[in-house]
Amino acid sequence: DRGADTHEANLQLGFDADERVYLPAAEMLRQLGIQRVCLLTNNPEKVEQLARCGIAVSERVAHSFPSNGHNEAYLATKAEKFGQAKSGQAESGQARSGQAESGQQTADAGPAQGRSWPAGGCQCGALRYELRGAALDLYCCHCLECRRQSASAFGISVILRSDDLVVTAGQPAVWTRPTRAGGTLACFFCPTCGSRLWHGDPARDPVLSVKGGGLDRPPDLTGAKHIWVSRKLPGVAIPPDAETWPEEPPAGAICRVLGAAPLREIKCLRGLRGWHAACVWGSVMSATDFDPFTRPR
Ligand SMILES: [Zn+2]
Ligand SMILES: [Zn+2]
Incomplete structure (x- = not known):
């Protein structure tokens, strides 16, 4: 451990800061006949990516858990560098609709x-x-x-x-x-x-x-x-x-x-x-x- 946070470590290893993809998850939901979900996450990116893949997120349900000495720095990095909500922080805007359903781009896609x-x-x-x-x-x-x-x-x-x-x-x-x-x-x-x-x-x-x-x-x-x-x-x-x-x-x-x-x-x-x-x-x-x-x- 050379002290890099999760964001810096990914870049140092030659990866994008966040290389996760969401299309397989969206496809699994689609195969199950699910077109709309409530998503338990503090990560607005997941809401946005799912919407882009055609799955409407009707509500983002915030995680709520206390930070401690072990996860404090990790959670701070998630908030500061990845734009994630802090624990328990509710979403201010309304949830997104999937493109496939609404036929329009997401509310803040650009x-x-x-x-x-x-x-x-x-x-x-x-x-x-x-x-x-x-x-x-x-x-x-x-x-x-x-x-x-x-x-x-x-x-x-x-x-x-x-x-x-x-x-x-x-x-x-x-x-x-x-x-x-x-x-x-x-x-x-x-x-x-x-x-x-x-x-x-x-x-x-x-x-x-x-x-x-x-x-x-x-x-x-x-x-x-x-x-x-x-x-x-x-x-x-x-x-x-x-x-x-x-x-x-x-x-x-x-x-x-x-x-x-x-x-x-x-x-x-x-x-x-x-x-x-x-x-x-x-x-x-x-x-x-x-x-x-x-x-x-
Ligand atoms: Zn350079
Ligand atoms: Zn030009």
Whole structure:
């Protein structure tokens, strides 16, 4: 025992923080003819995963047991790093419905609905960060720049306020590239393993796009918006009900994205002309009809 908690130990061993899967459990329930359950757990993830697998959770029943010297640290880690309720803590919201039954995604399945992720990092583990606020939006970008930066099929952008990103270990390196609109985009990465971590300079830009695959609990892409789908690789399937744009989102999309942000933050976007041009909002920022003072309707 080198003192790592259950979360750290999984990462040190090269696993995801939590690799449990729920489809077999859902399938067993389905075979038994059960479509709706009350779930005895303090783990909201289990409720969410079962709902995603089509089993409605009509109620989460909280465990109630005292913590002691043996389980205190374990329970604290479960609460702090895995978002689990503490013993006896009831769920504040209503329970979820299964997708198969409701035909809709879960209530907080995506960051567009304000869900936040606690932490993430690079592949070698030298660089770690925490996200201390809710994500504003979630994009998959299929443009060439995002394919290159991710060395994969598309880039995943979790949009959040710069103040909400806190580096907790390591020092990122930065590479800056020009954007189509004539600005620059600061791309932060781990100098040891090269993992791309986020785009946007926290010292300059009010919002950043964190690269989704680096999060310990990567985002559910069910509700993600897909942009630059005209450059999508053959064989990549986009959900038929997903919001898509052939290239950049139309003018006004950024207002929707920042609809939850205070007005002063939307105002300071005025200084951001050309930020992130090749990916998320470049043409929106440089569009002459873009009025950052207009609130979304
Ligand atoms: Zn690294
Ligand atoms: Zn892109």
